[in-house]
Amino acid sequence: MKKMLSLLSLITVFSQIAMSQSQINDFKYFIVTANASGVLATPNMGTFAFNANGFPFYNGWDRPQPGQQSTNTSLWGIATGNTSPTMDISYAYFISRVTRAGANWPKIIPYDFEIRFTTAGSKGKMAFSSGSIVQLPFELWNTGIGTPNDPTDDYKLVAYIFDANANEVFDLDKVDHTLSGGDNDPETDWIYIYDVADHTPGTSGYNAVVASGFNSGIGIEIMARVVLVNWNGGSVSAANWPNNLNATLPENGTVFRMETYKPTTDLLNEFVIPLNYELFQNYPNPFNPTTKLRFGLPERTNAKLTVYDILGRAISTLVDGEFEAGHHEVNFDASNLPSGVYFYQLSTPNYNSTKKLLLMK
Numbered sequence: 490m491k492k493m494l495s496l497l498s499l500i501t502v503f504s505q506i507a508m509s510q511s512q513i514n515d516f517k518y519f520i521v522t523a524n525a526s527g528v529l530a531t532p533n534m535g536t537f538a539f540n541a542n543g544f545p546f547y548n549g550w551d552r553p554q555p556g557q558q559s560t561n562t563s564l565w566g567i568a569t570g571n572t573s574p575t576m577d578i579s580y581a582y583f584i585s586r587v588t589r590a591g592a593n594w595p596k597i598i599p600y601d602f603e604i605r606f607t608t609a610g611s612k613g614k615m616a617f618s619s620g621s622i623v624q625l626p627f628e629l630w631n632t633g634i635g636t637p638n639d640p641t642d643d644y645k646l647v648a649y650i651f652d653a654n655a656n657e658v659f660d661l662d663k664v665d666h667t668l669s670g671g672d673n674d675p676e677t678d679w680i681y682i683y684d685v686a687d688h689t690p691g692t693s694g695y696n697a698v699v700a701s702g703f704n705s706g707i708g709i710e711i712m713a714r715v716v717l718v719n720w721n722g723g724s725v726s727a728a729n730w731p732n733n734l735n736a737t738l739p740e741n742g743t744v745f746r747m748e749t750y751k752p753t754t755d756l757l758n759e760f761v762i763p764l765n766y767e768l769f770q771n772y773p774n775p776f777n778p779t780t781k782l783r784f785g786l787p788e789r790t791n792a793k794l795t796v797y798d799i800l801g802r803a804i805s806t807l808v809d810g811e812f813e814a815g816h817h818e819v820n821f822d823a824s825n826l827p828s829g830v831y832f833y834q835l836s837t838p839n840y841n842s843t844k845k846l847l848l849m850k
Contacts, residue, residue: 514594515584517748518547519567522603522637525742526559533557535745536566537668537720543580553720558743563719563736567604567745568666570651570679570714576667586714596684596711597749601637602646603630604680604717604745606738611695614703615657616649616681622703625650625659626738629682635751636774641845644688645695647707651679651714661737663725666718673724675734676716684708717745762814763787766840771821771833775847778824782807784835785816793836794819799829807833823848 519536523529531548538544538551553564568578569586576582588594605628613625625648633642653662665672685694686706697706723734731737739745751772763785771780782794792812796805804826807819821833828850834843 514591514598515750516545517750518545518746520547520746520748521553521557521565521743522746523742523744524557524559525740527742532746534566537568537578537718538580539669540578542578544583545580558736558740560740561736563722563734563739565717565719565739565743565745567747568668568676568716568718570653570716571664571666571676574665574667578668587712589710589713593711593713596709599634599749599751601632601635601749602682602711602747603632604628605630606741606743608741611645611648612699612703613648613650613659615652617651618655619652619657621657622699623650623657623659626741627659629680631684631688632746634770635772636770637746637748639774639845639847642690642770644685644690645692646711647683647685647695647698647703649681649683651681653678661719661722661731661734663730665725666716668718669720671721671724672726673721674718675722675725676718677738678716680712680715681710682712682715684711763816766835766837766842768833768835768842768844770844771846775849776823777848777850778826779820779822780846781818782821782833783816783818786812786814786837788814790837790839792817795834795836796821797832797834799831804831821846 520532521535522532534547534550534553536544538546553566557564569583588597606626607628610624610626611628612622615621615623629646629648630643631646636642650659653664659678661675661677664676666674666676668674685698686708687694687697694706717739719736722736727733765787767785769783771782773780786792790812791810793809794807795803796807798804807821826848828848831846831848832843833846
């Protein structure tokens, strides 16, 4: 009887986990956080949620707002590549295509991502046509787990491109997206976002891929068939295309951010044993005055979690003892500390890792 009750309890728990996962596998926002003039005081809408299509609103907006770009009047948003003049423009269809019917969620959740238009840009591969390595006007970044203002955990990703007009350039195509009426919503070539094998913060993983000629160091696909649409930007049938457009690409400095919902981990922590040691980024970060620190242990072991100031002085030992295998969470209260950069270190007999946290009062 006890074994049956235990089994029923586990079934209940994993049913709850499945329900939770269906709720958290989702994007929270698509926003534009910066343009050529710098960081926006209030982020702008970065997709199209009109006509009750199911896309998430931002700040009560269902479409990009004037002022999204600082050097022109163009309004841009994230969508999925157009496949026909009658393509479904619902959020559900967007999700099915970008995540490959949900198969890519494990690589998306719980991270946030950015498309950054920069002067330097990045290298990408015309993977579905010539296979050429070309210069792109943007960079792709994994920005960590709920740490959009902390660049220390960001790492650069790589792009595969579907070159719709076969001109060996990432640009705006004479393809009208079906998100609104008329023929004046041109879309870019399609972007496929790929992970890198080396997740060291910064560009080392990306650099390794480029150095290999895109032959090694590439992880698995994160998102597929992403495009940027210039909403009401100019008719795709105009005789003077592309001179009729209000902009041919987002201006340098534009940052599109894709924020995701973060999983609730309580049930998972109790029943799932991690395969490897891991120290997670604290959340929230920046914080004031409390934050949560999480770590995973694949076996029963002694573990010590210590917080240091920027000079390397230990200011608090949060835990120091023997722990069972599993995920563990510790609260850190910095009420008595001044604002600034701090570090926390997990030490075990077989593993050591340090991460940065930012206290902003």
